[in-house]
Amino acid sequence: MPKVLISDKMSPKAESVFAEHGIEVDVQTGLSPEELAGVIGAYDGLAIRSASKVTAEILDAAPNLKVVGRAGIGVDNVDIPAASQRGIIVMNTPFGNTVTTAEHAIALMVSAARNVPQATASMKAERWEKSRWGGVELYQKTLGVIGTGNIGSLVIQRAHGLKMRVIAYDPYISQERADDLGVELVELEELYRRADFMTIHTPLTSATRHLISDAAFDAMKDGAILVNAARGGVVDEQALDRALEAGKIRGAALDVFEEEPVEGHPLLRHDNFICTPHLGASTEEAQVNVAVQVAEQISDYLTRGIIQNAVNIPSVEEEEMPLLQPYLNLGERLGSILGQLAQGGLKRVEIEYAGEVSALNQQPITTTILKGLLDPILPDSVNLVNAPLLAEEREVKVSETRKKQADEFTSRIRVTLATEKRTWTIDGTLVHGTPRVVEFNGVELELVPDGRLLYMANLDEPGLIGRLGTILGEEGVNIAGFKYGRKEPQGEAFSFLAVDNPVPAQALDRIKSLASIYEVFEISL
8 A cells, every 4th residue: 555644734635635545644744854854765655835845865765755746836845856866756736726816816806996905994094085995897898818828717717707808818829729718819919908907827937027018008008907916027016116106007906026025115105006915826725725636646646657747757768768868858949949939829739750760769759849849838837747738738739750761860850830820840850969950941050959049030131140240249149159041042031149148128129120130039948
């Protein structure tokens, strides 16, 4: 009979789940690292929250341990590389608080619309200010949802129940998915222009940091209300301060901030600003949900070998790894480049394995390609176990083909990504075991997919390369390498520039302003 240790405080329902699966469970909370190391050797599974630190030393003392399950999202208290090296699966529960967070976003929206916190504070100060705290209805108003993932989808469902009109911006979903959600997909600028209320449900990435900026507020409908219960940093808080000060928007409600905890924040002076201290996941139900989920996941793995929400690399046969590892590295980089270039809802991924790689086990390589592809879209959510499932959930069709010959190469991997807007193709191979891009959109080149890259699509014309170099030089960006591709003179062309440091927004704006440039992306590998 498998044995599991619960070493942190969590809902007693977790114990019941283990018992229902025929798993022996012990609860020992508050253990010191030495005490945990002293007992962990007897257990097949470990269920934790944030208090237990699962270090390499703890794992060294756990010869029978097969799985560590975190009741929550963050796994920074687990030494994941050490666990992976020892073949120990590390799981989290990323979906246990989705309902709670969605409900909190709705609560913030309603509270901001009706000035509930302000009116409560006023009455507690023994003031009756009925005329001061009048609000606006949600009924028949337009809600703009930025990000339609798990939480955003739940907010959309609840907004329909409130009889709101819902529009959404999400460059990574298909029209079919939007139809299923009952939303109108729009571009971000149109969402700003039309929305009476806006709620944010995106991860914090380089692309979404300060997404809600001065320019965004300028584009917004006068009198709009902004809600953010997603991630601090998506909203430029200084820009929000200016928008509230100027009366551009009616109000705002934040549950998350760029720096937490909040002390002396300028936003706190505004009467039409309401806030909560990162309470999105803080309900009794959510804490029960994550405890039950982690117990279910650990039980499924120990009794049936089913892996759910693992955050580390799944096992590969020992004899396969030396051959597969270089291709895993290549596949993830090919996928990542396409993921960072993708525009529009993802529709189809076609992978062709040619040459020697076609005789290997391609499933792990396909998984790494999907992980690389989805990671820029769903950062901190994608791993080598759930990438295929996330692709399936997003209705992305994945296909594989094999060819015995790879033209002039020993092996070649071609990845084709079709979105609702366009199709991209990238080919890669190994040169002395290291990844190389050898073809992009049908044009041959040799590119090292590493570090920071600047991709530009342009018209082929004299002097362009010099102008690019001048701009980057003036902005303090050092060019480490340059690859240029074209199908014919003075036609469509593209460039990959390897750069030593991040490209400032001002430099990107200057490059985009060049008449012959019509597309610019910064890629990080």
